[in-house]
Amino acid sequence: MGSSGPATLNCVKAERFNAIARRPYTKGLPEWEMFPDEESRRKAIEFVERGMTPRSIKGVFQFLLAVAIFLVVPLVVSMLIAAHLLPPMGKWNERIMWGMALTGYTVIVFLAIRRDMPKALRRQLLECGVPVCIRCGYDLRGLPSDRTHCPECGRAFDEQVARLVREGDAGAPPSNETPTAGGPAR
Numbered sequence: 517m518g519s520s521g522p523a524t525l526n527c528v529k530a531e532r533f534n535a536i537a538r539r540p541y542t543k544g545l546p547e548w549e550m551f552p553d554e555e556s557r558r559k560a561i562e563f564v565e566r567g568m569t570p571r572s573i574k575g576v577f578q579f580l581l582a583v584a585i586f587l588v589v590p591l592v593v594s595m596l597i598a599a600h601l602l603p604p605m606g607k608w609n610e611r612i613m614w615g616m617a618l619t620g621y622t623v624i625v626f627l628a629i630r631r632d633m634p635k636a637l638r639r640q641l642l643e644c645g646v647p648v649c650i651r652c653g654y655d656l657r658g659l660p661s662d663r664t665h666c667p668e669c670g671r672a673f674d675e676q677v678a679r680l681v682r683e684g685d686a687g688a689p690p691s692n693e694t695p696t697a698g699g700p701a702r
């Protein structure tokens with residue numbers, strides 16, 4: 517019992533650190549705001565992160581290949597800049613070159629993850645029971661259950677989305693309008 521205190525505190529600290537570290541990847545994304553609560557948000561991002569971790573030999577090779585490609589482009593650009601644009605500064609040319617290359621690598625990795633994040637979050641929203649268009653991210657909550665296509669982009673609902681739209685129309689209370697006559701009595 518005595519050891520549970522500090523352990524819980526460490527857990528809370530780690531959780532807070534994770535929340536801060538993940539923020540840039542989800543900040544400003546409408547999908548992030550659509551989760552019903554903090555707990556579902558945390559579970560979703562943990563699932564997305566697990567999906568990024570290679571879990572097979574093939575996965576490790578693909579991961580290393582991606583790292584190599586992401587590193588090679590900024591490295592070559594930095595070498596060219598250091599060799600042709602910077603004045604000769606001895607050791608500093610090499611240091612600046614590596615600084616630029618690593619900064620470029622970090623930016624590319626960030627952009628790559630951020631680019632895939634909306635779609636990954638949409639899949640997690642569907643897992644949480646929040647109907648959302650997987651292609652454009654349109655919030656499908658409160659949509660009449662007879663709809664079969666996204667009103668925003670026109671994509672046909674797949675089975676999971678169609679089921680959530682049907683269930684949402686029948687079960688959850690609409691956010692603004694009062695239920696009108698004609699629906700099934702519950």
Ligand SMILES: [Zn+2]
Pocket residue numbers: 649650651652653654666667668669670671
């Ligand atoms: Zn759509």
